[in-house]
Amino acid sequence: MFDPVSLARCRSYDPDEVGSALSAVLAPLGGMAAFVEPGMRVLVKPNLLSARPPERAVTTHPAVVRAVVEAVQACGGVPVIGDSPGGQNTPSSYDALLRTTGMMGVIEETGCEYVYFDDESVAVPSPDGLVFRGFTIARAVADADAVICLPKLKTHQLTAYSGAVKILYGCIPGITKAAYHLHAGQDREVFADLLLDLHAAIPPSLSVMDAVVGMEGKGPQSGNPRQIGLIAASASCTALDYAAALAVGLDPLSVPTIARAAARGEGPAAPGDLRVHGPPIAEVRVADFVPAPASPPSLPSFVTQFGGRLVAARPLVDAGRCTACGTCAAVCPPHAITFVPGEIPQIDEEACIRCFCCQELCPQGAVEIVRPSVREY
Incomplete structure (x- = not known):
């Protein structure tokens, strides 16, 4: 059985509402104190795909990031915000991204640190990997005492859905990602296995998903914001992704990362494999969520x-x-x-x-x- 998934309703990004929802979603999991001890250096990794304002629903909303940062600080941890957007990054472009996405406001107002992933990298092994036995990742990820990922619930035209497993691709610095795409080629299942191998190499301590407003349609950047009204959390990325897919009406096994996780024994294969705290998924399920328009099945x-x-x-x-x-x-x-x-x-x-x-x-x-x-x- 996989780690439980916890859900809490959250209708807006009002700081008090987000803070209450975060407390509610973490309580069944033991609270933030179950994941953070005093003095721990905690990497808080949001989805910062590109320099888009929060209302576009491309990136993790700063209200969610702020709530997590403050919860880490309340436990005596030292939060550090970091990510590596796709493409070629520079310190100045990263600074601009932090400001546009609202992250710099969180950093300045909470006093937390931030890190530029593309500065220094390190090799980490993935000894049981099916596609890769090692990865080049940002040193900041490897050096952290704990990693808390903050995925945004979005569609994705390559992987159908972007969530808790897919967000880990941002741990690979900038243009280094290109080499991994080249290896996977046109096979979405190979790319899914690559992401799961990466997940095995650097499993987060906790994932907290921003599903207050997600993205439907032409994700992960050009889709439409969609009210979902949830914060979700789990120590299991694969269980969290399965539950999130159900919550927006997607067939979880149509998502390559979820299907491959199930086949590998690393994630749920059916709703009965989930343990869910909070409102039942059937009660919070979004009607007529628009999937990615080009999520073709993998071809032989x-x-x-x-x-x-x-x-x-x-x-x-x-x-x-x-x-x-x-x-x-x-x-x-x-x-x-x-x-x-x-x-x-x-x-x-x-x-x-x-x-x-x-x-x-x-x-x-x-x-x-x-x-x-x-x-x-």
Whole structure:
């Protein structure tokens, strides 16, 4: 049986309401004191995908981060906020991201520390990994006495859903992520196994999910904010993801990380495997939550080898929305995007590995994921 998942209703980001919901969600788990002892250096890792304001629902809301930081401090711990957004990062771009997302306000008002992940990295083993036996991660993650992850409940056009397991990808510094995407290629199950291998190497002590307002549709950056009204927590990332998927009406086993965790014996395989504290999931389930529009099933290798081009989803630049900033080309792991300043980027479909980093990180939401019809060919 996996660690329990705790749920609490939270209708807004009012600081008092968030604080009360956090206390309620942690109480069945033993409170924050069950995870933090005096003097511990605690890495608080939110989802800071990109420099977007909190109301866009792209990143973990600062009210949730503040509540967790203050709870860690109340236990005598030393909280440190940190993450590594996708793409090329610099100290100045990271500072701007912290300010835009509201993190700097939390840092200044609580007096907690923050860390720039891309400064220094270290290798960590994953001896039982199926895809990788080791990872390069930010030294700040390895040096922490405890890690508390704060995922945002969102859709994702590669992994269908982004939650407690997926957030760990941000522990890999900046452009180093590209090498792992290249290894996984077009196989979503391989990428899911990669994420689970990473989870095994650096399991968080606790995950607290911001599902007050999540994201539906074209996540993880270009979707629409959606009121969900929950804070959720667990010491088990895989159980938390299973419960969160149920809460928004997704079939958990349609999410590659959840399905692979179940197959590996590392996560629930059915609702009966969950232990839930707080309101029953059936009572808080969101009706007609919009899933990611391009979450295609993984295709057999012979199909992707010989006919994948005909049926695989692919990124397409919307010329009407593109501002020719060049971000998509800069973050493309296989360098499959050609960009000439002032012109619309061109995507080489043969070189494209369908990691959808271009869609995930386009600041204008100008990259669509489409599935071609055989008639096109």
